[in-house]
Amino acid sequence: MIKRRLCVILLLLTLMPFGTVAALQVVSRSYTVASGSVVAAGDLVSTMGDQDTVTLANTDNGSRLVGVVVSAGQSAVAINGTNAQNTVQVATSGTCNVFVSTVGGDIHAGDAIAVSPLNGIGMRAQGTLRTIGIAQADFTSSDANTKSYSVKDQGGGTHQVALGTVAVMIGIGSGSGLAADAGVVGNLQTTAGVIVGHPVSALQAILAFLVAIIAVGSLIALVYGSIKGGVSAIGRNPLARGSIYKSLAQVIAMACLIVVVAGAMLYFTLR
Numbered sequence: 001m002i003k004r005r006l007c008v009i010l011l012l013l014t015l016m017p018f019g020t021v022a023a024l025q026v027v028s029r030s031y032t033v034a035s036g037s038v039v040a041a042g043d044l045v046s047t048m049g050d051q052d053t054v055t056l057a058n059t060d061n062g063s064r065l066v067g068v069v070v071s072a073g074q075s076a077v078a079i080n081g082t083n084a085q086n087t088v089q090v091a092t093s094g095t096c097n098v099f100v101s102t103v104g105g106d107i108h109a110g111d112a113i114a115v116s117p118l119n120g121i122g123m124r125a126q127g128t129l130r131t132i133g134i135a136q137a138d139f140t141s142s143d144a145n146t147k148s149y150s151v152k153d154q155g156g157g158t159h160q161v162a163l164g165t166v167a168v169m170i171g172i173g174s175g176s177g178l179a180a181d182a183g184v185v186g187n188l189q190t191t192a193g194v195i196v197g198h199p200v201s202a203l204q205a206i207l208a209f210l211v212a213i214i215a216v217g218s219l220i221a222l223v224y225g226s227i228k229g230g231v232s233a234i235g236r237n238p239l240a241r242g243s244i245y246k247s248l249a250q251v252i253a254m255a256c257l258i259v260v261v262a263g264a265m266l267y268f269t270l271r
Contacts, residue, residue, distance in 0.1 A: 026094030026170075028070055030087045039088055042099040042165055043069045043120035044132055054090065062115035062130040065172060067092045092172070097165040098122050098132060100139055107139040113168050121163065136167040136203070192270060207269045215262035219255055226251040 033039055034048055034055040044057040046064040057065050067090040100107060103116050104123035112125035113132050125131050139146075141162035148160050188205040226248055 026070060026091050026096050028067070028089040028091045031066070031090050033086050033088055039069050039120065041069050041071045042097050044098065044115060044122055045069055045088075045090055045120065046115075054088070056120035057115045057130075058119050059115055059117050059129065065115055065130045065132060066090055067170060067172070068096060068098050068132060068168070070096050091170050093170050095136060095167055095169045098168040100135075100164065100166050100168075102139070102141050102162045106141070107135050107166060109135055109137050111135045112173070113166075118163075122168070131171075131173045133168040133170040133172075136169055139164060139166040204269050208266050211262055211265045211269065215258055218258050222251050222255055222258075 031045070031047070031054040032050075032052055034053050037055045039045060039054070039056060045054040045066060045068070046057040046061040047054055047066055048061075048064075054066060055061070069088050070091045072089055098113060099120060100113060100122045101116060101118055102123070103118065103121075104114070104126050107113070107124050111134070113122040113135055114125035114129035115132070116123035122132055124135075139162075141148075141160075143162070143164060146162040146164040148162060188209050192205040192208055229247070
C-alpha cells in the first residue's frame with residue numbers, strides 16, 4: 001500500500017509543470033489602434049473615449065490602462081473584441097514581456113510595474129499609479145541589451161534611464177492593491193515573498209504551493225491509512241500488535257522522508 005501511495009505522489013510531482021504552464025498562459029483581446037498611434041508588442045496601452053480603441057499608456061491616461069500589446073501568436077486565448085482594421089491583441093492576463101525603464105528605480109522580481117511618464121513604457125510602481133502586473137525578473141541599468149534614454153527631471157535638468165523589457169505577470173491593479181487584483185497567483189507570490197523575505201517569481205510561488213499541497217496531502221493519506229489499517233487489524237487479530245507497530249514505524253519513516261524531500265524542494269524553489 002505504501003508503494004502504491006508513493007507512486008501516486010511521484011505522478012503528481014510529474015504533473016506539476018503542466019499545471020504551472022497553464023496558470024501562466026496569455027489571454028488577450030483585440031482593440032483598434034487610435035489614429036496616429038504606433039504600438040508594438042510589449043507596449044502598455046490605455047483605452048480612449050471609445051472603449052474599443054487604445055493608445056500608448058502613460059501617467060496621464062493610466063487610469064484607463066487595459067493591458068500590454070502582444071504578438072498575434074503569443075496568446076493561448078485570443079478574444080475578438082473588434083472587427084475594425086488596424087487592430088492589435090492586448091494581453092489581459094498571463095505572463096509576457098513588457099517594455100520598462102528605470103525612471104522609478106531599478107526593478108526586482110516581485111515589484112509591481114506601473115505606467116510611467118514615458119508613452120507605452122512601465123516602471124517600478126510608485127504611490128497609487130495604475131499597475132500592469134508583477135515583475136518576474138530583475139531589470140537594472142547594468143543589464144545587457146538595454147538602451148539609454150534622456151529624460152527631464154523636476155529641476156529642469158536631464159538624466160539617463162535604461163530602457164528594455166522584463167517578464168511581467170499581468171494583473172491590472174492600483175499601487176498596493178495589485179496583489180488582490182492579480183488573482184490567486186499574485187497572492188501566492190506576495191505571500192511566498194513575505195515568508196522567505198525576498199521577492200519571488202510567479203513560477204516559484206506556484207511550484208512551492210504545489211509542493212506544499214502534495215506533501216500535506218501525502219502525510220494525511222499516510223497517517224489516515226495507517227490508523228485505519230491498525231484499528232481494523234487489531235479488531236480482527238489482537239495478537240497482531242507486533243506487525244502493526246512495524247507497519248507504523250514504516251509509515252513514520254515514510255512521513256519523515258516526505259517532509260525532508262518537500263522541505264528541500266521548497267528551499268531550492270524559493271531561494
